[in-house]
Amino acid sequence: MRQALDHHRAGRMMEARCLYEAILEAWPDQPDVLYFLSVLALQSGRHEESTQLVRRSLAIAPNQARCYTTLGLGLRALGDLGKAEASFLRAIELDPTSDRYETLGFFFKEQRRFGEAIKAYWQAEALSPDPAAALNEIAELQCDRGNDLQTSGDLQGALGAYQQAVAINPNLAAAWYASGCAESSRKEYAAAIACLTKALEIHPDWAEAQHNLGQALFKIGQVDEALVLFRKAMAGGNKELPETAIAVVIPGSPTSDNAAVLEARRTWAASYLPKRQTKRSSSPRTAARPLRVGYVSAFFQDHNWMKPVWGLINHHDRRLVQVHLFSDAPASEIQYGYRALPDDQFHDVSRLSNEELCLEIEQAAIDVLIDLNGYSSMRRLPLFALRPAPVIVGWFNMYATTGMASFDYLIGDQVVVPTDEERYYCEKIVRVPGSYLTFEVGYPVPEIVDPPCISAEAISFGCLASQYKITTEVIQAWSRILEQVPSSSLVLRNSTLASAGTRNFLLGLFERYGISPARVHPHGPADHFRFLETYAQIDIALDTFPYNGGTTTMEAIWQGVPVVTFLGDRWVCRTSASLLKAASLGELIGESVEDYVSLAVRLANTPGYLLDLRRNMRVRLCKAQVCDTTSFARNMEQIYFSLHASPRWS
Numbered sequence: 001m002r003q004a005l006d007h008h009r010a011g012r013m014m015e016a017r018c019l020y021e022a023i024l025e026a027w028p029d030q031p032d033v034l035y036f037l038s039v040l041a042l043q044s045g046r047h048e049e050s051t052q053l054v055r056r057s058l059a060i061a062p063n064q065a066r067c068y069t070t071l072g073l074g075l076r077a078l079g080d081l082g083k084a085e086a087s088f089l090r091a092i093e094l095d096p097t098s099d100r101y102e103t104l105g106f107f108f109k110e111q112r113r114f115g116e117a118i119k120a121y122w123q124a125e126a127l128s129p130d131p132a133a134a135l136n137e138i139a140e141l142q143c144d145r146g147n148d149l150q151t152s153g154d155l156q157g158a159l160g161a162y163q164q165a166v167a168i169n170p171n172l173a174a175a176w177y178a179s180g181c182a183e184s185s186r187k188e189y190a191a192a193i194a195c196l197t198k199a200l201e202i203h204p205d206w207a208e209a210q211h212n213l214g215q216a217l218f219k220i221g222q223v224d225e226a227l228v229l230f231r232k233a234m235a236g237g238n239k240e241l242p243e244t245a246i247a248v249v250i251p252g253s254p255t256s257d258n259a260a261v262l263e264a265r266r267t268w269a270a271s272y273l274p275k276r277q278t279k280r281s282s283s284p285r286t287a288a289r290p291l292r293v294g295y296v297s298a299f300f301q302d303h304n305w306m307k308p309v310w311g312l313i314n315h316h317d318r319r320l321v322q323v324h325l326f327s328d329a330p331a332s333e334i335q336y337g338y339r340a341l342p343d344d345q346f347h348d349v350s351r352l353s354n355e356e357l358c359l360e361i362e363q364a365a366i367d368v369l370i371d372l373n374g375y376s377s378m379r380r381l382p383l384f385a386l387r388p389a390p391v392i393v394g395w396f397n398m399y400a401t402t403g404m405a406s407f408d409y410l411i412g413d414q415v416v417v418p419t420d421e422e423r424y425y426c427e428k429i430v431r432v433p434g435s436y437l438t439f440e441v442g443y444p445v446p447e448i449v450d451p452p453c454i455s456a457e458a459i460s461f462g463c464l465a466s467q468y469k470i471t472t473e474v475i476q477a478w479s480r481i482l483e484q485v486p487s488s489s490l491v492l493r494n495s496t497l498a499s500a501g502t503r504n505f506l507l508g509l510f511e512r513y514g515i516s517p518a519r520v521h522p523h524g525p526a527d528h529f530r531f532l533e534t535y536a537q538i539d540i541a542l543d544t545f546p547y548n549g550g551t552t553t554m555e556a557i558w559q560g561v562p563v564v565t566f567l568g569d570r571w572v573c574r575t576s577a578s579l580l581k582a583a584s585l586g587e588l589i590g591e592s593v594e595d596y597v598s599l600a601v602r603l604a605n606t607p608g609y610l611l612d613l614r615r616n617m618r619v620r621l622c623k624a625q626v627c628d629t630t631s632f633a634r635n636m637e638q639i640y641f642s643l644h645a646s647p648r649w650s
Helices: 001-009 013-026 029-042 049-058 065-079 081-094 100-112 114-127 130-151 156-169 173-185 189-202 207-219 225-235 240-252 259-272 305-315 356-363 378-383 417-426 472-484 502-513 528-537 551-558 575-582 594-604 607-622 629-645
Strands: 291-297 321-327 345-348 368-371 390-392 409-412 428-431 460-463 489-493 520-523 540-542 563-566
Touching: 001 013, 001 029, 001 551, 013 029, 029 049, 029 065, 049 065, 065 081, 065 100, 081 100, 100 114, 100 130, 114 130, 130 156, 130 173, 156 173, 156 368, 173 189, 173 207, 189 207, 207 240, 240 259, 259 417, 291 305, 291 629, 321 528, 345 378, 368 378, 378 594, 390 417, 390 629, 409 629, 460 472, 460 528, 472 489, 472 502, 472 540, 472 594, 489 528, 502 520, 502 594, 528 551, 540 551, 551 563, 551 575, 551 607, 563 575, 563 594, 575 594, 594 607
Parallel strands: 291 321, 291 368, 321 345, 368 390, 390 409, 409 428, 460 489, 460 540, 489 520, 540 563
Antiparallel strands: none
């Protein structure tokens, strides 16, 4: 027996087995030998044999805890989980040791019964002379439990589990990382940043944590800091996620320029788009057939954002143009804006892959295909690399180069793309007279009221732009304005500011630049009508940069609120200037950040001008080029016909 055990412990299984069997031949009912032989069979993967042997041992000596543990392991391997669990519990009942509770805990862990596994490991920890291993296992189980809860959508429960995990093991990077992901899913970006930063303190080169921290920083306006992390993540893991993130956010980076945008988007397009297909030849067209123009969008249902789109489409001359809408939302979700005509073709393509949508566009024989998504819905960008139409154009939501050779043209204007910047575009730039955006409001909006400074005798600045546009550089400029206009305040509203953590982060930035939190009033989201009512609290709207407002600028001036902006160094920083010039509000455009600050301060001292502007703004806009959607439609149709007649690659 001693020789058999020595062989067994040394891993000489065949020698041990021969000796065990020799003993059993002389002494068939020896329970210890049956037990050790069952263990050897289990270790060798002979699970059926192991369970038979250990049951023989138990038949002779029924109350052997070790036999019930071995029986449970064999039954588990054979898939009889109910009997395996009963065997483990019987072993603990007979002899409750730390090891047996750990075995039970591991059994529950395998089945993702994390609550029961955690209880078992706590029992192991209480009985162990060295509880550290059990505690680490409990922390990891809490993290696993949190991951399951997060997957099921219970973010609050998941966060509770992660907090318990790091309370036990503060160096469990996986729990900090998962907490950061859960906080981001709840749009608690400040909390996400704290958690992901902790994960990276423990594992500095964790690419996924770098990428997710970058995404959280971007959401609260820390764009350059996000880019640094995306670039680090590229060096340490899957390059596609961070390269995609860079391509999306780089136009709004304060320290990037047109050349950097072009390089980032070309790099992404070269790596992740399907190979460019043969260009489609133009369909023969007679004067009797309207030009078939297709618009591709994931956002037709967002009526406030789509004002410029509906302004164009509603005023197309259907004798000249047949309108096709390729929509990633059903027609039933489009409540305002679009005025459908009988010959229009609406295609609900939400369930189609890009390859299937390409085929549908080809079957519709589209002459000119217009992308309205840009990098705001990257799911559809590969569609255009498949060349579903002879002429492919970017407009409305493409405020920088696509970086894609498959786009033939971008439609802009002289303000957003001066001639000397065309070298930073893959596409040929086509310009419309005036602004490349016009708009009409086809949904309920609040009545205009007098500026609040008339009754309050103090100026209220404001901005209702998305939080990712409010960079540190923007906050610095706003702080200078507030400093130079005593008693003034600043009203902010966007969906990200629903989070108290984000509001506190923002107020902390203002404090850093000498502005008391009492002067800044951040608000979370509201339904669109109430959102627009916020302009009743604002005398002067301040634009963001380098990523200007588009919809935000249109809505502010429609509510009678002047928007102060300046001509920046790229398209995305000139959108508001383009709109304001076309609105005959060029006096609101500065030449630099310094001009922007000075202009806002000067306007704060002209309450009479603000009152007159407020009361007459809508009348003024209705006579201005920015709301002349009919003329804009004629100009765009002329461009479409010209591009179809002489395509770029002909």
